[in-house]
Amino acid sequence: MSHRRNRTKFTGEQLKILIDTFNHKPYPNFATRQKLALEINIEDSRIQIWFQNRRARHSFQKRPKPEEALESSQDLGQDYPEERSQGLTVRRYRTYYNYSQLHTLMEAFENNAYPGIDSRKQLAKEIGVPESRVQIWFQNRRSRLLAQMKKEPDETLEQRQDQEQDS
DSSP: OOOOOOOOOOOHHHHHHHHHHHHHOSSOOHHHHHHHHHHHTOOHHHHHHHHHHHHHHSOSSOOOOHHHHHHHHTOTTOSSOOOEETTEEOOOOOOOOOHHHHHHHHHHHHHOSSOOHHHHHHHHHHHTSOHHHHHHHHHHHHHHHHHHHHHHHHHHHHHHHHHHHHO
16 A cells, blocks of 8 residues: 655745745756755755646746747747746747748758757758757657657557458
């Protein structure tokens, strides 16, 4: 029988300190969490969970319509807007790519899955998005490719077994 840990109950003073810290830094690093743990006498792991839960409960902003997000992602000067809303840094909109942009990115990926900064800058200029978005796209694409490669052997085995059963 597994035992579930008791719910952590924070005092008003502890919550005030946590909320103040969250408003300044919603993603505290290890050193900040350690300092908080000593200051409010709570385990670091509980503080980490509190911040995760707080971020999950507080959506940073409403999701944009895809066409608004595409327009904002193509504005090279607005890579990471530093707007503030209720003391929180506003998260960047999701970047949506059109067919032509995806085609250009896919061709570049087939040629080189690890492009250097110069290649990424050229691609960014070509498709009209910030270089940082191109870098993230390549990271995500490599990750997806790796996941597909790990999944494929299982699928091909299942397909063979299904074919053998059909015969």
